[in-house]
Ligand SMILES: Cc1ncc(C[n+]2csc(CCOP(=O)(O)OP(=O)(O)O)c2C)c(N)n1
């Protein structure tokens with residue numbers, strides 16, 4: 269092996285990737301082979317990253333948006349000697365990715381799953397795999413870097429964010445939203461690398477794609493550079509230097525490459541994308557690289573040492589200098605930074621949360637109550653960043669205390685982000701901010717949560733505490749009609765693992781929901797609020813809203829054992845209470861259970877759940893202006909669900925609710941029959 273050390277390093281990335289995919293008989297060898305020089309040049313000579321501390325707050329981020337090329341990042345993490353970090357952010361004296369893990373690529377419980385997964389493998393900055401998510405998330409990271417620079421000082425925060433994208437990432441719609449947002453925000457610390465190889469799974473990109481990518485990104489206000497050959501490390505280096513020197517614009521580096529580079533029979537073909545090369549082809553390719561043909565998982569002497577002398581020593585120096593600066597920083601800010609890094613809250617975070625006086629006449633929309641609580645918390649938690657996809661006041665997420673500004677060029681310390689009508693970019697940016705330890709929330713109407721769903725799912729998969737805030741949460745929004753009235757959204761959000769969906773019934777439940785949301789260090793929540801006014805219940809008459817902490821609780825009860833249970837969420841709890849009062853007057857022993865969060869309730873022990881919903885009481889009615897799907901679990905086979913099995917209607921909200929039977933009178937009627945043991949189908 270006569271190659272120079274740089275080529276040797278690049279070819280080690282290539283051959284490890286080929287060998288791992290071959291052994292697993294599954295995976296994507298072609299892009300790690302062609303992009304190896306790009307990843308190598310970036311990591312070895314530019315990235316400000318200390319492999320000995322992969323959670324150093326000011327590290328440059330590298331996001332592999334083309335997540336299928338996971339062996340590229342696994343090889344680099346291995347060769348760079350990146351350390352493993354435990355759940356409490358302690359760095360361990362073991363590699364994030366050992367050679368053994370590379371041999372176990374894609375196997376059960378290995379640290380090298382098919383696509384890079386945040387939390388699972390140290391050094392992975394975000395989970396990627398759904399194309400477009402990585403680049404979209406990188407925008408939030410770049411935004412966080414800008415914000416943290418303003419808050420904590422430019423000497424402490426100036427990290428850059430690099431994301432490697434393929435044709436797939438740039439074809440996805442979210443790439444448009446996110447690139448447009450990044451261009452508008454002038455995020456000059458953001459660099460996307462576009463692997464322009466003209467190949468996707470179906471074949472040549474000309475099958476489906478003819479964009480002039482350079483013009484497209486120029487149109488977004490990006491600095492667009494082109495490197496005509498992925499193997500030209502000199503040109504790549506120049507492009508990285510130009511990115512670093514650029515100010516006021518994000519940078520796109522278009523890198524022309526050949527998928528499966530060096531493979532005599534598979535280079536430039538779609539089969540190099542997602543199939544093992546095959547034993548014979550691997551030998552031929554290794555021969556072309558000047559590599560021992562029969563060697564497997566070979567890391568030649570000197571390769572890891574070279575990485576260590578490059579990215580390793582540069583990173584160690586930078587981090588040491590940073591630690592010194594942190595030591596000299598204002599202790600208050602340093603303490604705040606430590607809290608933020610560990611996802612903790614300041615001691616007095618909840619001291620201003622209001623308690624709402626009963627008001628059953630005038631009432632308050634839960635979105636309005638939410639705004640008061642959000643502001644009370646945000647004032648105490650400086651790294652909470654609010655935002656909306658052009659519905660800031662409709663979703664009531666405007667921060668309104670002194671000193672709050674919009675996040676925009678010139679005021680990167682702003683805490684109100686206007687994402688424009690870009691829901692998908694909003695949620696993914698929040699994921700990126702959360703991964704950078706800010707506490708972001710984004711908002712839209714519940715029905716448009718669908719537009720951000722891929723990002724919601726990834727926040728849950730990554731178990732990061734993003735707040736997804738949705739208002740206009742039912743047919744109760746009225747005149748905007750069926751396009752805006754969510755039906756299936758609650759059920760579909762509840763189906764996402766690790767996402768708690770909380771739909772509070774009144775202002776005091778809102779306050780509790782917010783506490784739950786902001787106190788968590790992991791897992792996202794969806795806060796679901798009404799557009800319309802709902803009563804603020806008299807808690808001296810009914811149970812305290814603290815019951816929200818158990819996900820569900822007995823809000824109103826009868827004397828003795830109940831014979832009927834009414835279960836509801838959000839705006840329908842008032843209907844259950846209305847019916848309850850009438851039924852109790854008629855001598856029916858009814859109970860009302862407010863169940864704002866199914867997931868939290870389901871995590872309570874059996875004793876508590878049976879206390880709230882005694883198994884012996886089978887006469888139950890669930891009331892929710894949404895798809896009935898899932899309510900069977902709480903009402904049982906003898907119970908009745910008052911839900912929505914059609915789309916809604918456009919009319920004043922009380923008329924729409926009456927049209928579909930959501931009145932206290934109708935709930936009373938249905939409940940009375942259920943209590944008598946009749947089978948009721950409220951949808952007919
Ligand atoms: C949202 C989404 N849709 C589809 C896929 C399945 N998929 C994985 S890779 C790929 C083709 C990607 O092509 P490109 O980005 O050009 O990657 P290359 O083959 O050049 O590495 C597709 C369709 C996916 N991962 N994510």
Ligand SMILES: [Mg+2]
Pocket residue numbers: 434435436463464465466467468
């Ligand atoms: Mg491609």
